[in-house]
Amino acid sequence: MAGRREPGTGLSVRDVVVRYGQRRGHAGTTAVDGVSLDVAAGEVLALLGPSGCGKSSLLRAVAGLEPVAAGTVAFDGADLAGVPVHRRGFGLLFQEGQLFPHRDVAGNVAYGLADRPRAERAERVAELLALVGLDGFGARQVAELSGGEKQRVALARALAPRPRLLLLDEPLSALDRGLRERLAVEIRAVLHATRTTAVFVTHDHDEAFTVADRVAVMSAGRLAQVAAPEELWRAPATRQVAEFLGYQTFLPHDDGLLAVGPAGLRVVDGASGAATGGEVRHGVVVATTFRRGRTEVTVDADLGAGEERLVALADGGVPAVDDKVGVVLDPRGCAVVPGQHR
Ligand SMILES: Nc1ncnc2c1ncn2[C@@H]1O[C@H](COP(=O)(O)OP(=O)(O)OP(=O)(O)O)[C@@H](O)[C@H]1O
Structure with missing residues (x-):
């Protein structure tokens, strides 16, 4: 039934279309072309595909940052049409963590906790910093952090308010390869430890396989295959998927x-x-x-x-x-x- 909450069913995307630049006389670009996808509570799903295939557009539509031209986005059975970004209860993490430069690390992590009592806030910040391997970094200035540390702080900040869904858009792509591989393993561990439901956008199949329980391969605005990493690797559904995986x-x-x-x-x-x-x-x-x-x-x-x-x-x-x-x-x-x- 529309509007009724079904706790624990997670994200449900049905026949979603995202278009840009559509106006009288211009068909515009169809970035997402009728995608249907479910992410179960506690599951980590990677959206994988080459540049321009529409992964970010789909993620942004789920976040509420981009209007949906057709189809529905629902969470726990409730349709999110008309629900603004800040009311969805989702966390967002982008390529550049976009930390607040004038707050220290603790101030950044505490950002989404303004309504909590001070003691609870401090406890949660310490808990999150420990979780991302930055114990004792609370008083550090953002400018003193390495690229990897910044992304860890951004992850801690996004997780602090316990979002019901975390949306990550290429969160590691600004980092060098070795660090990216290490952080991908850490992110998986943190998401599982916190039982966070998440969608992780990447163009790197190794990263997708490391982080995700299931991988959704996108091509030209559509889903080509959705499967667990081993299954995708063992049984790619099309030549195109296989080529993208490196066959x-x-x-x-x-x-x-x-x-x-x-x-x-x-x-x-x-x-x-x-x-x-x-x-x-x-x-x-x-x-x-x-x-x-x-x-x-x-x-x-x-x-x-x-x-x-x-x-x-x-x-x-x-x-x-x-x-x-x-x-x-x-x-x-x-x-x-x-x-x-x-
Ligand atoms: N704001 C916009 N206005 C017009 N076209 C856009 C806009 N954003 C994306 N597009 C187009 O939509 C298509 C999908 O872009 P999108 O960014 O979703 O792909 P992507 O798979 O995330 O790519 P990348 O990995 O390069 O970010 C592309 O053809 C892109 O040029």
Whole structure:
């Protein structure tokens, strides 16, 4: 029934459309094109997709920052049409945490707690700072913080009033890669410890897989697939989703297409190649790169879809540029995209 609250059912997005620049004689841009999505209470959902696919527009529509041209956004069964941003009970966290420069760290975290008694406020601020790993930082000035510390403070500030939904828009993208990876793990831990329901927008699939219980892949304003990280990786629904996740090439397969992932190819010498039992293809080494404790070999090879430049993992020794090597598929790094043949 419209308007009735159903506690604990979480976020429900139905057939939502977001358009920009629509006026007489101009069709405008359709940024979100009929998206339906549910986020259960306590669940963390990542909205993943390439730049311009409409992730931020969808998040902003859920927040109430962008009008919905069609469809509904509801929380715990109550339609949010006409409910302004500050009345939704949602927390927001953006790329640049937008801390108040003239307040200290504690003052920033306490921002949403103005209506609480002083002692309770202080206790909650200390609790949140401990949770984000910034115990004792309360009196520090914002200007004295590193980029990662600022985002931790922004997270603590967003969580302090116990929002019923936390919306995060690329909160880590201004940070360097190592820090981003560490903070993604921390954010997941904090969201789970506080049982916060959250939607996390990112264009980085590793980040989405680290943070989220389920990942919604968006493409050109629509949802391409919604699944748990392992399932998405194991069974991408379309070639487009697989490409976006980093599957590097696609080969004919009885049930559709065989998607070859970044760990789906190995460079082998003759003996170990034969031992795998798989067909050994031939390739020529273009480059080798040592990354994350393993050697990635860039090879030109024909796996059956014409000669392509591919990345394979070195099983044994590191080959030299221009070496002719054997290349085998490793099924553990491959997935079948069902029903697609090109
Ligand atoms: N305020 C706006 N006015 C007009 N068009 C907009 C506006 N905001 C976004 N768009 C357009 O809507 C589409 C979706 O943009 P959106 O920012 O939602 O995508 P995104 O997936 O979040 O991309 P990014 O990761 O680059 O932020 C794009 O074509 C964009 O150019």
